[in-house]
Amino acid sequence: MGKTENANDTWSKHAGVRLQPPINADRVPELGEWKAKEVKVSGTSWDVNSIDIAAAGFCWFSLGLKGEATMTLWTFDGVEVTLRDPLVLDRARFLERPGFLLPKAISEALSNQNKLEAQTSRSFDEEASLL
Structure with missing residues (x-):
């Protein structure tokens, strides 16, 4: 939110x-005025994009979800918000993980960094104990 x-x-x-x-x-x-627009979306899987939400003349984004959700988008009064079938169907499983977590690439990078730091710390502790 x-x-x-x-x-x-x-x-x-x-x-x-x-x-x-x-x-x-x-x-x-x-x-014009800044307005809230409520959008109801639904999907059948976290692994594929379920629906695209487009803000006219500004952007679009794709959601992958299992179940139903209600979102509030804030736009100016004259900006149309539309729902459409997703333009990109098969990328969700490579880019994201189900739920509200970090993107997969960032999560893996942090995991690798933590492993490297732990190995370095263990090596340092082992060397210190030998002295």
Whole structure:
């Protein structure tokens, strides 16, 4: 769940600079009101992408889930949010693990780093005990 308590402050500080479009801060009012849009999604497996959610003119992302979920997306009033069949069907099992964990590649990198640190520590302890 994303944090919303500072959303208006962040928007007003960064609109037209870090947050684009609009082209500049003078055009920010043209975007309209910031609105919540509720989206209900469902899927049959964590291993494949179940559905894509697209925000018109901005982005799309794909979800893989087993069961049903309700999400709240925050966009400007005129931005259409649509659901569609996933464009990429077979990547979820390579990129992610089921649940709310780190991406697989990051998780494996951290695991390898921890193993290396443990081996280094054991070697250091063994050398210290020999002295």
